[in-house]
Amino acid sequence: xxxxxxxxxxxxxxxxxxxIYYIVFWLRPVISAVVYSFFDDNNIxxxxxxxxxxxxxxxxxxxxxxAIFVVISVTLEFLVALGLALIINKKFRGAQLLLSIALIPxxxxxxxxxxxxxxxxxxxxxxxxxxxHLGLISADGKIVFLAGSDFQSLMLIILxxxxxxxxxxxVILLAGLQGLSKEAIEAGYIFGGTKFTVLRKITLPMLKxxxxxxxxxxxxxxxxxxxxxxxxxxxxxxxxxxxxxVFYEEQLLGFYRVALAYSVxxxxxxxxxxxxxxxxxxxxxxxxx
Amino acid sequence: MKVAKIIRQTLFYIIVAGIVLVILTPIYFLVTISxxxxxxxxxxxxxxxxxxxxxxxxxxVDNEFLISVYSPAKKTYVTIKQxxxxxxxxxxxxxxxxxxxxxxxxxxxxKKLEKIIQxxxxxxxxxxxxxxxxxxxxxxxxxxxxxxxxxxxxAEKANMQEFIDMIKKQIEDNEQEKAELVKxxxxxxxxxxxxxxxxxxxxxNIFDNYINFFRVTSDALPALLRSVQVAVLTVIISxxxxxxxxxxxxRYSFKGKNLLKLSVLFVRMFPGISIAMPMVIILINMGFYxxxxxxxxxxxxxxxxxxxxxxxxxxxxxxxxxxxxxxxxGTTRRGAFFKVTLxxxxxxxxxxxMYAFIGSWSETAQxxxxxxxxxxxPVVVYQTLVGAKGLINLTAAGGVSLALPAVVFxxxxxxxxxxxxxxxxx
Numbered sequence: 001x002x003x004x005x006x007x008x009x010x011x012x013x014x015x016x017x018x019x020i021y022y023i024v025f026w027l028r029p030v031i032s033a034v035v036y037s038f039f040d041d042n043n044i045x046x047x048x049x050x051x052x053x054x055x056x057x058x059x060x061x062x063x064x065x066x067a068i069f070v071v072i073s074v075t076l077e078f079l080v081a082l083g084l085a086l087i088i089n090k091k092f093r094g095a096q097l098l099l100s101i102a103l104i105p106x107x108x109x110x111x112x113x114x115x116x117x118x119x120x121x122x123x124x125x126x127x128x129x130x131x132x133h134l135g136l137i138s139a140d141g142k143i144v145f146l147a148g149s150d151f152q153s154l155m156l157i158i159l160x161x162x163x164x165x166x167x168x169x170x171v172i173l174l175a176g177l178q179g180l181s182k183e184a185i186e187a188g189y190i191f192g193g194t195k196f197t198v199l200r201k202i203t204l205p206m207l208k209x210x211x212x213x214x215x216x217x218x219x220x221x222x223x224x225x226x227x228x229x230x231x232x233x234x235x236x237x238x239x240x241x242x243x244x245x246v247f248y249e250e251q252l253l254g255f256y257r258v259a260l261a262y263s264v265x266x267x268x269x270x271x272x273x274x275x276x277x278x279x280x281x282x283x284x285x286x287x288x289x
Numbered sequence: 290m291k292v293a294k295i296i297r298q299t300l301f302y303i304i305v306a307g308i309v310l311v312i313l314t315p316i317y318f319l320v321t322i323s324x325x326x327x328x329x330x331x332x333x334x335x336x337x338x339x340x341x342x343x344x345x346x347x348x349x350v351d352n353e354f355l356i357s358v359y360s361p362a363k364k365t366y367v368t369i370k371q372x373x374x375x376x377x378x379x380x381x382x383x384x385x386x387x388x389x390x391x392x393x394x395x396x397x398x399x400k401k402l403e404k405i406i407q408x409x410x411x412x413x414x415x416x417x418x419x420x421x422x423x424x425x426x427x428x429x430x431x432x433x434x435x436x437x438x439x440x441x442x443x444a445e446k447a448n449m450q451e452f453i454d455m456i457k458k459q460i461e462d463n464e465q466e467k468a469e470l471v472k473x474x475x476x477x478x479x480x481x482x483x484x485x486x487x488x489x490x491x492x493x494n495i496f497d498n499y500i501n502f503f504r505v506t507s508d509a510l511p512a513l514l515r516s517v518q519v520a521v522l523t524v525i526i527s528x529x530x531x532x533x534x535x536x537x538x539x540r541y542s543f544k545g546k547n548l549l550k551l552s553v554l555f556v557r558m559f560p561g562i563s564i565a566m567p568m569v570i571i572l573i574n575m576g577f578y579x580x581x582x583x584x585x586x587x588x589x590x591x592x593x594x595x596x597x598x599x600x601x602x603x604x605x606x607x608x609x610x611x612x613x614x615x616x617x618x619g620t621t622r623r624g625a626f627f628k629v630t631l632x633x634x635x636x637x638x639x640x641x642x643m644y645a646f647i648g649s650w651s652e653t654a655q656x657x658x659x660x661x662x663x664x665x666x667p668v669v670v671y672q673t674l675v676g677a678k679g680l681i682n683l684t685a686a687g688g689v690s691l692a693l694p695a696v697v698f699x700x701x702x703x704x705x706x707x708x709x710x711x712x713x714x715x
Contacts, residue, residue, distance in 0.1 A: 014537035015549065017530040018593055022552065026590045029567040030559050036567065084308065087301075098305060100703060101312055107699035108316075108692050109651030111667045115674055115688035116319040119681045126318040129334035139334070163315070175710035213710070220557050227653060231674060242560055249566060249658060256566065263563030270558040 030267075037261035041254075049261035053244075062239040065154060069240060070222045070273075073158045073165070078215060080162065081169035086199075088170070089177045099174075106167040114231025117160045121145040121232065146233065153238050157229055164228075165221075169214045176210025177203075212281050219277055223270050241266045319692075323685035324495045326387035328369075330682040332362040343388040343493050347398055348486045349406060354378060354399075358386050387497035394489065402487045409484040416481045423474040430467045434460055498686035508669050509687070515581050516650060516666040522585035523649040524642045527592035528600075532638065534593075535600025536626075540609060553594035561591060565658040572659070579661050587659060588649040595648065596641055599709040603637030604630065606708065640705035643698045650695055666691055 040046045053059050088095050120127040123142050131137045188198035226243040235247050249259035322330055324339040344359035346366045353373045357366035370381040375395060383389050437460050444452045503509045568587050577583030607630055615625040653667040660668060670687035
């Protein structure tokens with residue numbers, strides 16, 4: 001076998017299985033989802049599936065709730081995760097232990113997280129009990145967490161979600177921080193930079209690829225939040241986009257195609273947001289190098 | 290200068306301790322609740338530590354046994370069941386408190402009780418009458434106070450000062466009288482406890498919820514086995530297919546590489562649950578619907594992308610010079626890979642396998658759509674909570690059993706988690 005000749009082909013042979021797998025088990029269902037969403041049960045072309053969604057007042061609520069959720073949760077989680085990553089990266093005594101502890105929420109299955117917080121935020125749950133044991137509320141002063149306004153409930157979900165997602169973002173940022181060249185940062189201090197200017201002018205720009213990775217993955221998954229909300233509030237209390245997909249698929253018999261149409265809408269929204277993000281953050285230019 | 294440093298350091302460690310507390314407290318309570326009996330879990334406030342013993346009080350009322358359990362939250366005994374049938378009593382107590390009262394123990398306690406009742410018969414009757422009377426009086430006062438308070442509200446609206454003062458005075462008197470009665474009641478009850486009841490404690494089976502979760506939800510054990518099956522199959526599929534691509538990413542540069550990197554993002558953009566819906570039809574045609582293999586085929590879509598990323602960064606960590614050196618000494622490229630690179634990459638690949646395992650082990654959304662009669666373990670836990678079965682301590686036990694393997698595996702691959710995100714980027 002001619003070595004030079006075969007080399008050219010090797011990578012394609014190696015990645016072929018992945019591509020074939022994607023085509024069969026991802027592209028095919030995606031295409032059929034899109035196609036099915038335009039037909040009714042008698043295989044007649046229709047836009048009714050989409051119209052059902054747009055006419056549902058919950059659609060508007062879902063879009064607004066999802067938008068609020070994404071903006072607030074991504075911002076909050078990113079800032080806290082960055083802070084945490086900077087702390088752990090200091091290599092103080094116990095940093096390894098702190099990392100191990102911080103990884104636990106990331107490892108927990110969403111269902112377990114749901115069980116944990118729904119037992120916590122129930123009126124007779126452990127959060128109120130803890131507050132009582134700490135002497136912060138009286139026995140009759142139980143806080144009714146789950147009956148707040150829609151916005152308050154959404155904030156509660158954001159806090160719960162942050163608890164689980166921050167470690168995930170932190171890991172990506174921490175991995176990036178550990179790969180940075182120490183010389184550049186030290187040089188920054190030598191030239192008289194304060195901690196803050198070094199962070200802003202040297203560390204963060206060098207960390208950009210990790211920040212991009214963390215943010216894009218988080219934005220994609222934040223738009224698709226649902227399980228935690230359903231496990232704590234049930235369906236349709238706080239409608240968000242993907243929760244509505246599951247609601248149409250699972251809870252309403254015979255609305256399968258509406259669910260598909262809904263998921264097409266969700267995907268389009270995710271793609272638009274992602275492309276805008278990648279354009280704005282300049283990830284495309286880097287990718288073409 | 291030195292003081293400032295000490296203060297700064299202390300502050301720093303306080304922040305770190307705060308972070309640790311925020312992370313561990315919810316987990317601590319999840320575990321605690323999973324160890325609690327129904328009686329404890331629904332008591333308010335929930336105790337910080339699960340109990341290991343239950344204190345019981347046994348009385349004989351109207352020729353029937355009356356059994357109560359001590360509630361640390363209420364600091365008093367709570368009645369569980371009145372019955373003349375021991376088996377009935379035992380079953381009820383077990384369900385409610387996770388303690389099994391043995392028959393011999395019960396019989397000795399009954400004998401003891403009969404003896405002390407014999408000794409104090411008249412006094413007990415007197416005290417019981419007194420107790421009932423006090424309870425009635427307290428009730429009457431409570432009702433009276435409520436009525437007075439509503440009158441007070443009306444008077445305040447009408448701004449009748451004299452009347453307001455009068456009602457206020459009356460309420461105060463009422464409360465005073467009530468407090469006295471309550472105190473009397475406490476004394477009477479305490480005395481009754483001493484001469485009319487026996488107390489004993491029984492060890493609590495703290496893992497009862499776990500046993501119950503697997504027994505009551507009949508799906509749980511088969512679901513657990515299915516989850517393992519699905520996860521193992523997913524690991525095999527995604528590691529064999531994704532590992533090859535990962536190697537190509539690490540060692541070669543080729544056209545379309547960046548597009549492929551971004552493809553991981555494309556895959557994530559379409560919600561997993563939406564792929565699962567059309568996949569139902571495809572899997573039915575393949576004969577794989579509601580079977581572990583069908584689930585793992587769908588899970589692998591998400592996991593292959595991750596595996597490509599992880600394995601690529603692992604292979605990049607192994608210098609290509611080692612392979613080249615091996616080839617100089619006469620092996621083929623394939624030989625170099627199997628003799629040099631693969632052994633070095635093995636720990637990293639194992640980590641990647643575990644990561645895929647954790648991912649498919651925890652996956653719930655797609656499993657809800659893709660299973661009908663054969664749910665996976667997370668689906669069973671989800672249904673216990675969202676469905677009408679919902680007992681919080683039972684769900685907690687399910688949640689802990691679900692979380693434990695994932696947490697253990699994550700701790701094992703801790704150092705690789707950092708490595709894999711440091712390698713390949715979007």
